[in-house]
Amino acid sequence: MAQPRIGQFEKVSYGQFEKDWIKVFPDESAERIREIYDGIRLPRRATAASAGYDFFLPEAVTVPAGGTALIPTGIRVKMDIGWVLCCFPRSGLGFKFRMQLDNTVGIIDADYYGSDNEGHIFVKFTCDAKTDKEICLDAGDAFMQAVFLPYGLTEDDDVTDVRNGGFGSTNS
Numbered sequence: 055m056a057q058p059r060i061g062q063f064e065k066v067s068y069g070q071f072e073k074d075w076i077k078v079f080p081d082e083s084a085e086r087i088r089e090i091y092d093g094i095r096l097p098r099r100a101t102a103a104s105a106g107y108d109f110f111l112p113e114a115v116t117v118p119a120g121g122t123a124l125i126p127t128g129i130r131v132k133m134d135i136g137w138v139l140c141c142f143p144r145s146g147l148g149f150k151f152r153m154q155l156d157n158t159v160g161i162i163d164a165d166y167y168g169s170d171n172e173g174h175i176f177v178k179f180t181c182d183a184k185t186d187k188e189i190c191l192d193a194g195d196a197f198m199q200a201v202f203l204p205y206g207l208t209e210d211d212d213v214t215d216v217r218n219g220g221f222g223s224t225n226s
Contacts, residue, residue: 060134061139062132063096065130066129066172068088070174071094072091074174090112095110095194106199108199109175110196112125112126113193115191116189116190117179117189118188119182119183119187120181123178123179124178125176128174133167136164136205139162140162140202141161141175141198143155144196145199147197151188152181152184154179154182157178160175160200165216177198179197
């Protein structure tokens with residue numbers, strides 16, 4: 055049985071990436087931001103039977119035990135209505151370092167693609183190691199996996215509101 059083709063990963067525009075990167079890393083030079091942007095890899099599956107698409111770090115990061123990192127990925131996703139992209143830490147990082155996404159599971163809705171920030175996917179994660187272990191990852195390392203899942207609606211669902219933003223933009 056062929057898997058349905060329901061989405062497409064893209065880079066956000068350079069202007070959006072630069073604006074978002076500077077918010078997180080205000081001391082970064084324009085030249086370095088361009089290098090980081092140019093090196094962004096689109097998510098991809100590791101094997102033909104993999105469910106998850108690996109996300110790759112645009113820049114090296116070190117997170118001490120108990121510390122957090124906020125990562126503008128430079129990625130957005132266009133997907134069919136009726137699908138959601140669920141984001142999880144890579145299992146090896148969770149096992150070794152207790153890496154956790156700060157919102158537990160990232161939920162990327164289909165209408166996020168068209169929001170004011172171009173649907174730029176940010177990731178905030180914590181190294182919750184109970185030892186002094188720190189997470190040290192290089193630019194280009196896979197750090198998160200994302201799985202497309204179908205979802206349903208209740209019989210009495212009558213929502214017609216539209217999104218315009220990311221975190222907290224749908225205060226229903």
